[in-house]
Amino acid sequence: MFLEVQNIVKSFNNEHVVKELDFSLDAHKTLSILGKSGCGKTTMLKIIAGLVEPDSGTISLKGENITHMRPEKRNIVYLYQEDLLFPHLNAFENISFGLRLKKIPEPQIKEKVNHIIASLELHGQATKMPTQLSGGQRQRVSFGRAIITNPSLLLLDEPFGSLDAGTRQRMQSLFKKLTQEYDITSLFVTHDLKEAVLMGDEIGYMRAGMLQVYKNKQDFINDPDTGVQEEIEYWKSLKG
Amino acid sequence: MLIGVVPFFAAFIYALGYSFGVMGVLNNGFTTRFWESVFASGEFLKSFGYSAAIALVSLVLSIGGALWVTLKFRRELDKKFLSFMMYLPLAIPGVVAGFFMIQLFSKAGFFARIAFQLGLIEKTAQFPDLVNDSLAFGIIVAFITMLIPFFTLLFLNVYKNERIEELSILAHALGANANQVTRRVFLPIILKKTGVLIALYFIFLLGAYEVPLILGQESPQMLSVLIIRETRQFDLSKISEGYVVAVMYTLVVSITVILLFLPKRKKAIYES
Numbered sequence: 001m002f003l004e005v006q007n008i009v010k011s012f013n014n015e016h017v018v019k020e021l022d023f024s025l026d027a028h029k030t031l032s033i034l035g036k037s038g039c040g041k042t043t044m045l046k047i048i049a050g051l052v053e054p055d056s057g058t059i060s061l062k063g064e065n066i067t068h069m070r071p072e073k074r075n076i077v078y079l080y081q082e083d084l085l086f087p088h089l090n091a092f093e094n095i096s097f098g099l100r101l102k103k104i105p106e107p108q109i110k111e112k113v114n115h116i117i118a119s120l121e122l123h124g125q126a127t128k129m130p131t132q133l134s135g136g137q138r139q140r141v142s143f144g145r146a147i148i149t150n151p152s153l154l155l156l157d158e159p160f161g162s163l164d165a166g167t168r169q170r171m172q173s174l175f176k177k178l179t180q181e182y183d184i185t186s187l188f189v190t191h192d193l194k195e196a197v198l199m200g201d202e203i204g205y206m207r208a209g210m211l212q213v214y215k216n217k218q219d220f221i222n223d224p225d226t227g228v229q230e231e232i233e234y235w236k237s238l239k240g
Numbered sequence: 241m242l243i244g245v246v247p248f249f250a251a252f253i254y255a256l257g258y259s260f261g262v263m264g265v266l267n268n269g270f271t272t273r274f275w276e277s278v279f280a281s282g283e284f285l286k287s288f289g290y291s292a293a294i295a296l297v298s299l300v301l302s303i304g305g306a307l308w309v310t311l312k313f314r315r316e317l318d319k320k321f322l323s324f325m326m327y328l329p330l331a332i333p334g335v336v337a338g339f340f341m342i343q344l345f346s347k348a349g350f351f352a353r354i355a356f357q358l359g360l361i362e363k364t365a366q367f368p369d370l371v372n373d374s375l376a377f378g379i380i381v382a383f384i385t386m387l388i389p390f391f392t393l394l395f396l397n398v399y400k401n402e403r404i405e406e407l408s409i410l411a412h413a414l415g416a417n418a419n420q421v422t423r424r425v426f427l428p429i430i431l432k433k434t435g436v437l438i439a440l441y442f443i444f445l446l447g448a449y450e451v452p453l454i455l456g457q458e459s460p461q462m463l464s465v466l467i468i469r470e471t472r473q474f475d476l477s478k479i480s481e482g483y484v485v486a487v488m489y490t491l492v493v494s495i496t497v498i499l500l501f502l503p504k505r506k507k508a509i510y511e512s
Contacts, residue, residue, distance in 0.1 A: 051409055071412045078413045084406055088428045097424070098414040149414055 001060075002027035002185055003048075003153060008057030010043055017043045019209040021057065025202070030179060030186045032200025033211065034193065034226065040209040041189045045155045048187070049078035061152055077146040078155040082162060083138035085130040091141045092117070092126040098149035116144045119178065136167040140174070147182050154186040161191065172198055193231055252490055258483040266476050274480040283459075283466065284485045288492070290460040294376045294452075295445035298383035303438065305384065306391030311426065314396060329389040337386055338454030341378045345370035371455050378455035379462070383445060391434075398433045439500050443493050463489050 001024035008021035018040045025031050035041045046052040048059055050071035059067045066074050085094050092113055099109045117126055120140040130138060139159060146154055159175075160168045172195060179186065188199045196203055203220045204213040214220040221228045254263060259274055261267040278284050309317075316322055332340075344350045352367040361367050371378035399405070407429070408421045416424065431438075452462035461469065467489065470482025 049413055051413070071409075072415050072417055075415070076413065078410075080406065080410065084403065084410055086407060086411075086425065086429070087402055088432045097411070101415045101420055101424075145414070 001025065002029075002062060004058075004060040005048065006058045006060075008044070008047055008059065009055045010040075010047060010052065011055055017209055018047065018054070021047075021209075021211055023204065023211055023213045025185065025187070027185050028179075028183045029201040030184075030188050030199055031202045031204055031213065032196035033187060033189045033204045033206055034191070034196045035189075035206030037191075039206045041206050042157055044206070044211070045078060045157050045187060045189060048153070049076050049155055050074050051078065075149075075152040076155060077149065077151040077153075079142060079146055079157060079159055081158045083135065083142045085133075085138055085141055085145075087130055090127050090129050091122060091133065091137075094130070094141050095144040095148055097145055102149075112148055113144075116148050119181065120144050120174065134167075135163055136171060139163065139171060143175070143178065147178060147184065150182070152185065154184050156186060156188045158189055158191060160195065168195075175199065193226070193228055252487070255483045255486050255490070258480055259487050261480060264476075264480055267480065274484050278481050278484045278488075284488060286460045287463050287466045287485075288489070290376075291446050291452075291462045294379055294383075294462065295442050295448075298380045298387065298445055299438065299442055301380070302384050302387035302391055305388045306395055307427070307430065309388070309392045310395040310399060310430075311422065314399060317392070317396060326389045326393055329386060330393075332386070334382075334386070334448065334450035335454070337382045338451045341382045341451075341455055342371055345378055345381070372457050374457055376452075376456065379452050382451045382455060383448070387441070394434055394437065395430050398430050402429050402433060404429055436500055439496070443496060446493070447489070 003025040005021055005023050008018055009016070010018040021044060023031075033041055033044075043052060047054045050066070050069060054067065057067070058065055061074065061076070066076075086097065089097065095116060096109050096113045099112065104112075113126075117123065120143065122137060122140055122144070125133060125137055125141075130141075133141065143159075160171050163171060176199065178184065188196075190196050190199070197217060197220075202213060203217060204211050205220070205223070205226050206212075207225070214223070220226055221232075257263040258267070261269060261271040261274065313322075317326060342349065346352065347364040347367045347369075349371075351370075352361070352364055355361045355367055356364070369377075370381075404426055407425050411421045411425045447464050448462065449464040449468070452465050456462055456465060460466075463485070467482055467486045470485060471479050473479060473482070
């Protein structure tokens, strides 16, 4: 398996936030993770990213144990709920940030960034500062900055939570396109049922610090705890 | 406009008139001799260079110190007591800070006495000149003790408002090590956000009065001390020369401020 998470446990002040986390994920797949606020989703992502140290358990990526590896050595990018851009850099420089750290030659940086700017439909926005971009544009820059470094794993924490319905829909299609184009493996945390089904090759549901990954989408839909059945009934009742 | 610009502009016109002999009890009409005299003596340029050097050294050391404190002790400084201790020096006036420096660094001061007790010196004259000295050690130390707390509080505020903690974590996730996070995230964000204030503080230090008056040497003197000395002379003909220096100082400062606040030109287009 590409990503293997085994028996991860994390407590804060005697409160078990993550309990016996156990799942795996194939390369180039997206695992959507649903769950209510405070169920431990963000902590789980931060543990995998190396930003929070687990109390016990192991995380392996491409067969290598990365449980205690420093975040910058993991080649895992964690994307915040908000579009957190570097305020002193324009869109181009934000996207090229990771490449510059690797000291890639300038012409190559220019070529890669311009290519991703085109893929992200950000023509004409390269020189704009973060404050001059819309919410959707900022989120795309944030994506571009993460994808361009070719991370082994992308962790997305409710990335479209703050966007309006139309922009959110466009971002979902764009994300699907980019994951295929760049062969991205990702964990996609969301509150939105439809988004989870749309974005994930696999779907998991997290409750009270425990993650259940469903064998297929039908199992997920059939589980009464996920709320999908309620949603279907609701829309049916509106139809009459 | 009425409160800020008009009185300032009126005072400037008055000083300009005085410097060209148009105003003043002993002046008889337009002349450039006061300006010629000031340039011939070279005292203004020497004083300006001396003041700029002191302001620059004090500012660089203070900003460096404040950045280091912010980077290393930001979590500790969140505690109420330490935060209070940082605010405390801001309440100390320049005059008091100047006298503190005399108490600490003069030949009969605290450190000289310690040096004597430790047997490092046998008489006070052997203690190095640390106040009213040519290297302006006393002035610079006084400025630093006043500026480090101010800049630390300013940088801590920017650190929180600009979410540098989260941005640093993000930079780590993108592959940056601690050194790169400092150079590419922490420093540029803080310095960009506070750049104008730093430049204004340089101007403020350039025109500082009380501290250089107490801790400075006879010659060269810092600008404000020189200007006040010239305009308070018994020789009334020298007053106009004081106003020449004041006018030149005002022009330099005003041009700097205008350049600081001019809209920035856009950088080159990246896409091509």
